[in-house]
Amino acid sequence: MVTTDQASKRALGARAWLWPALTLIIVPFLLLIGLQSFEALNRSPRAIRSEQLVTHSFETILTLGSLRNAIQDAERGQRGYLLTGNAAYLAPYEAALRRVPRLQARLRELTGSEPAQEAALTNLNRTIAQKINELRHTVAIYNSAGPRAAEQIVRTDAGLDWMRRLEEQINRLSAHENRLLKRRLVEAAAADKTVQQYALVSSWLAAILMMIGIALLVLAFRRTRELQQEIMRRAESSAAANRELAQRNIELARSSEEARVAREEAQRAERTKGRFLATASHDLRQPLQAVSLLNGAMRRRAVEPELIDALEQQAVAVGTIGRLLSALLDISKLEAGVIKPELGHFSVAALLSTMVREFGGVAAAKGLTMQAQMPEPNVFFYSDLGLVEQILRNLTSNAIKYTRAGAVRLCAKVDSTGITIEVIDTGVGIAADQIRHIGEEFYQIGVPTNSTREGYGLGMSIVRRLVALLQISLEISSEVGRGSTFALRLPRGSEPEVVAQRSVPEGPAPEVARTRAARILLVEDDPDVRNATRLLLKSEGYAVVTAACGDDALQIAQSAGEIDLLVTDFHLGANETGTQVIARLREERGAALRVILITGDTSSAIRDLAHDRNLRMLSKPVRAEEFLRLASDLLAL
Numbered sequence: 001m002v003t004t005d006q007a008s009k010r011a012l013g014a015r016a017w018l019w020p021a022l023t024l025i026i027v028p029f030l031l032l033i034g035l036q037s038f039e040a041l042n043r044s045p046r047a048i049r050s051e052q053l054v055t056h057s058f059e060t061i062l063t064l065g066s067l068r069n070a071i072q073d074a075e076r077g078q079r080g081y082l083l084t085g086n087a088a089y090l091a092p093y094e095a096a097l098r099r100v101p102r103l104q105a106r107l108r109e110l111t112g113s114e115p116a117q118e119a120a121l122t123n124l125n126r127t128i129a130q131k132i133n134e135l136r137h138t139v140a141i142y143n144s145a146g147p148r149a150a151e152q153i154v155r156t157d158a159g160l161d162w163m164r165r166l167e168e169q170i171n172r173l174s175a176h177e178n179r180l181l182k183r184r185l186v187e188a189a190a191a192d193k194t195v196q197q198y199a200l201v202s203s204w205l206a207a208i209l210m211m212i213g214i215a216l217l218v219l220a221f222r223r224t225r226e227l228q229q230e231i232m233r234r235a236e237s238s239a240a241a242n243r244e245l246a247q248r249n250i251e252l253a254r255s256s257e258e259a260r261v262a263r264e265e266a267q268r269a270e271r272t273k274g275r276f277l278a279t280a281s282h283d284l285r286q287p288l289q290a291v292s293l294l295n296g297a298m299r300r301r302a303v304e305p306e307l308i309d310a311l312e313q314q315a316v317a318v319g320t321i322g323r324l325l326s327a328l329l330d331i332s333k334l335e336a337g338v339i340k341p342e343l344g345h346f347s348v349a350a351l352l353s354t355m356v357r358e359f360g361g362v363a364a365a366k367g368l369t370m371q372a373q374m375p376e377p378n379v380f381f382y383s384d385l386g387l388v389e390q391i392l393r394n395l396t397s398n399a400i401k402y403t404r405a406g407a408v409r410l411c412a413k414v415d416s417t418g419i420t421i422e423v424i425d426t427g428v429g430i431a432a433d434q435i436r437h438i439g440e441e442f443y444q445i446g447v448p449t450n451s452t453r454e455g456y457g458l459g460m461s462i463v464r465r466l467v468a469l470l471q472i473s474l475e476i477s478s479e480v481g482r483g484s485t486f487a488l489r490l491p492r493g494s495e496p497e498v499v500a501q502r503s504v505p506e507g508p509a510p511e512v513a514r515t516r517a518a519r520i521l522l523v524e525d526d527p528d529v530r531n532a533t534r535l536l537l538k539s540e541g542y543a544v545v546t547a548a549c550g551d552d553a554l555q556i557a558q559s560a561g562e563i564d565l566l567v568t569d570f571h572l573g574a575n576e577t578g579t580q581v582i583a584r585l586r587e588e589r590g591a592a593l594r595v596i597l598i599t600g601d602t603s604s605a606i607r608d609l610a611h612d613r614n615l616r617m618l619s620k621p622v623r624a625e626e627f628l629r630l631a632s633d634l635l636a637l
Contacts (some may be wrong), residue, residue, distance in 0.1 A: 026287065035331035050188035057181035063172050067103040070096045071131060071166060075159070078135045082142055082150055090139075097132060104128070117176060124169040131162040171487035193304075229345045230614040235262050273330050292625055300539045338439035341470055348379045348412050348419060354389065355410055359396050366400060369407035379412070381419050382493030383470055391466050391474075394459040395423040395486045403483070414492075423486045430478040438464075438476060519543045519561070520634050522551045523568040523581050533567065536624055537631070549573060550581040557588045565635055570599035582615070598622055 077093025080086070104125055108321070111117035138159070142150035163242075238259050283538045363370040381388070399408045404635035406426030413420045430438070432625045438460050467474045472491070520542050525532035530546055537544045545560060547553040549572060557563060566585055568578040578597050586593050595615040616630050 049182060053184040054181065054188055056110065057177050057184055060107070060177045061111065061174055061181070063103055063106050063607060064170050064177070066374065067100065068129075068167065070099040070168050071128065071163070074132070074135055075163065080140060081139065082147070085147070093135075096341070097135075100128065100132070111173075114574065117173065118126040120169065120173055120176075124166070124173065127162065127166045127169055128597045131159070131166055134159045134162055216557065231262070235259070264366075276617050287528065291532075293529070293536045293622065293627070294296060295624065299624075300536075309470060339387075339469065341387060343382060343384055345380045345382055345496040346385045346388075347377070348381055348414075348421070349374050349377055349384070351381075351389065351392070352410050352412060352421070355392050355396055358393070359400060359408075362397075363400050363408055366403075368400060368403055371407055371409045373409065374421075375414055376410040378495060379414055379419065380493035380495055381490040383472065383490055387470060388488075388490065391463050391488060392421065392423065394463050395488070398459060399423050399425035399427065399484070399486075406483070419490045420490050421488045421490065423488075424483065425485075426483040429480040429482055430476070430484055431480055432478075517541050517543045518564040518571075519545070520567060520631070521556060521560075521563045521585075522546045523550070523566070523572070523578070525549060525569065525573040529569070537567075537627070540628055542631075550576055550584055553581055554584050554588060557585050563589060564594065565631060566593055566595045567631070568595070568597060570597055592637065594629075596630060596634065 009326045040267065074093050074096035077089045077091070077096060088300075107121055108118075111121050138150055138153050141153055194618065205400075209591035238255060241255055259583040295311060301306065330460075352374060356370055356372045360370045396410070404427065408426075409422075409424045411424060413422065463474065473489040475487045475489070476484065477487075522530060522533055522536055522537070522544055524533060525548050526544070527548075530548070534544045534546055545556055547556055553566075563585075566582065568581050570578040572578065572581070578599065582593075582595050582597070593616055596618060597615060598618045598620060614634075616634055618627060618630065
């Protein structure tokens, strides 16, 4: 029979093997992927060299053509002068002859690395010299002995022979360079394709790895929950045995000791649970964030349509994994009791305004109308603002998703006992026999198994848990083909006391010099995420300096020039946080230093930073487009 002590040890053992197993799987693969990505990026000099050689061939061919044109222009100017005696023809004649030496010198530079071309160029230069001598000699005879003497020289066809030799030699040089050009174009295309193939393979390996990690995490959580239930059953059995054996002193002492050990193990497991979920939330989002940012950097370098399409599909897959991971972690935190409500008095009108502001654009993009029936400004509710906002976000998002035409409305109804906030849509509606399934994990109304999904049916499961945590109620009414109404019941509150918000002193934001790229300081302790972020920012033309901790960042700030933007992770190594780094750098650089804080934390301490007008927050995993757009907007302040 399994004792409480054994079950507790098995529960802790389930956690103990989780991270070593994930480390043994994830770290080697990430190392392999990183090496492949760096190899792909380091192969770019080969592609650059190929492009330079192609440009070199094009310039050589154009210079040969310009040389032929210059000599032909000189000959036309000479013939015009000999035929008409008009000295005006000598101006283009002399101008063309002045261009010839410059073109010859440039050809010498371009063909200096190829002995065969250089020898051919030497012969060509001798022919050019003979042709120019013929042109000048004929003009001199015309000026000294008259037109007839010059005409006799022209009739010998010596000039025509030199011109024919010159064109033959130029054609041979051009033909040789055209053969080089074809070969170099093939080499350049092969180099680019190799780089893109390496990057694509590495990214797909990373995406597959994330799916494996998520599957292992879900299995571990399920096994841990089963073992915790077994612990509770054994603890109850132990308590019953204590009551039955109250008259037996020796057995009573033994049972009491077992119960004490079981309680201590359970309490230790509870304390470990919070730390475990916080670590999982951060560590699992880090590699996913690196993949997302690397995908953004590669999409900006890709040129082949098929590769661009594959990378866009990969970006969608990574985004789907991120949303699924966030939902699973939210559910796990709720089940583990890690999330504690922070109750207060908040404005109902401000809450509805936030929802309209967030979802108005989404509804409009789908052709829907987003409306809100606002209560009086002095109406307040008493609950946790962040958790109530999350409930309304999930309800509003579902209403928009299942409404094809019409409107989504938010209505607040106030009575003496409380406040009811209704989310009303004109969507497809819900059948009566399906309403009872709402809130079950991975259940979606009207979506058959194994079909293409817009979500994973976790949003309403999170709503159900949050409603229970806040001890409020949610009522659902619906009619198929007419729409649905979700009514959230909240307790009434009172007007909150005005509390002075601690924010960064306002001052003029530093002006980014328009004559240089914006300089960004990146603080991130994870090497893979730090490198992916740096590559993405550099692909957009930013100058990036990196640091792994606050001390390194402060040293850079003290010795470097201008810093236009600070980008920092919230959870850094050695118990250091991004807010501490922000405070230290603003003390050095000034309170108006612009900042992007990347975090997966949703505590009130983080939410209070929203009052800083020079700071923006991004939730992990970060999407490349959203990150770059936020950086651009912040730098434009």
